[in-house]
Amino acid sequence: MLMDIARRVLSAGALLLVPVVSVEAQQPDSLPRPTMRAHFRTGEIRIDGRLDEADWSRAEPASDFTQSRPNPGATATQSTEARVVYDRDALYIGVRLNDTRPDSIARQMARRDFTDIYSDWIRIGIDSYFDRRTSFIFAVSPRGVQRDEFRYNDSENDELWDAVWASATSVDSAGWTAEVRIPLSQLRFSVGDRGVTKWGIQFGRVLARRQETSLWSPMPPQQPGVVSRYGDLVGLDSLTPPKRLEVLPYVSSQVSREPGDAANPYYDKSATSARIGADVRYGLPAGLTLTATVSPDFGQVEVDPAVVNLSAFEVFFPERRPFFLEGVDIFRFGKSVTFNDNNPSNFFYTRRIGRAPRRTLDGLGAAYSDVPVQSDIIAAAKVSGKTNGGLSLGVLGAVTREERGRYALPDGTRRSAIVEPRTEFLVNRLRQDFRQGNTVVGGVVTGVRRELEDPALAPLFVRDAVVSGADFEHRWGNRTWALSGFLAGSRVSGDARAMTGLQRSAIRAYQRPMPAASSSTARARR
Known part of the structure; x- marks a missing residue:
């Protein structure tokens, strides 16, 4: 199959030479x-x-x-x-x-x-x-x-x-x-x-x-x-690393009572549900920590505020789920050292893991429907930490289950359809400190893969997405001056219709449509 590689656009962070304080100021080490x-x-x-x-x-x-x-x-x-x-x-x-x-x-x-x-x-x-x-x-x-x-x-x-x-x-x-x-x-x-x-x-x-x-x-x-x-x-000579093993199993139940349409076959005035899972946290050698969760329950997490979005751009909510907050600093990539960096690049947005299903059942002639409010996380694991040698390591993997929505036709026929495919997420981040942390060099690779066996999903979702990049930060003059930058590229692949929808989406920041043949199944950006 002919693969048309789209026009490559430079999206690397510019190298920034930024004076942090005046050179006449007293130096910190003095x-x-x-x-x-x-x-x-x-x-x-x-x-x-x-x-x-x-x-x-x-x-x-x-x-x-x-x-x-x-x-x-x-x-x-x-x-x-x-x-x-x-x-x-x-x-x-x-x-x-x-x-x-x-x-x-x-x-x-x-x-x-x-x-x-x-x-x-x-x-x-x-x-x-x-x-x-x-x-x-x-x-x-x-x-x-x-x-x-x-x-x-x-x-x-x-x-x-x-x-x-x-x-x-x-x-x-x-x-x-x-x-x-x-x-x-x-x-x-x-x-x-x-x-x-x-x-x-x-x-x-x-x-x-x-x-x-x-x-x-x-x-x-x-x-x-x-x-x-x-x-x-x-005076910490007697200090030894604790055996950091925490296992937190849980069983939760939910009862929902709300008014509804009695004719709706999916309406239950006293809907109940239950789930079971566990969280594990284990201290590894060399200052690393393993965090894992199976069928996590984030019901205790603060609810996002209601937002009416009248713009063409996506709303980004802060991450509050404890699992994803562990070692979050290590996974940050693409931030430049400037006096004002109010809009840094966001290469890894964890709220996409376990997000609400994106396919709607509109167009299927449904009289009534029942769609999950989120994609359940089957399991997720993460290793993060920093060694004595100044190496920061972050590896995260997660799998979300296939979500199906139920719907009923006007004649009473009941059917179901996939509203979110099974998805696998992987993030790898490395960062090495030199010169007591005054020079830092790092790299990142992220990947997403979706199972799109149902032909109806191919035009709606991209199949694969990979982002890779390298960044650095160098400080000198007793941290008075800083030079930082990053270079990153992305590649997504899937059905040609999904690629066309991707480049025309208002939230992708492609700025303008890229020329592509109707058979194109991949896009690349740098």
């Missing part, structure tokens, strides 16, 4: 980097918001916080002391936040991860990879409100990341206290031949009434980087 020592736990620690156990008094305090705003470099107006204790299962952090006006401590109540509140905070950032680029951040307010997020690429953050950790707070006449327990299973780290030498750590205090933020490790606003400015946490 600033002092504080160090604190962790204490190995010898007795029981109860997370109750009171640092009255003996281990807390034995731990070395981190103090001398400096303001990052409103007066960068000035001494914090209120004193703070933080201590770190650990054992083979968890990291314990105790912070004493003194306050000369305890009656003015801001402590508005809110749900977890809610940011728009008037409250004091203590934030704890942990760079357990010790790559000066990634950090797990935990925050707690005087009311005990928790927030967590994941920071990557030194200064970018993912607020959708959620961890399982415990905290307690107490307020007294001299200030307030925060006590935190972070299971090691929630962190990513590896142990080399010499064990764990050090981690990066940062403490940040928010004093709401003064609009003041103070940090343990100084971070002047004119300096580039965030995680790269963390202080050092030493």
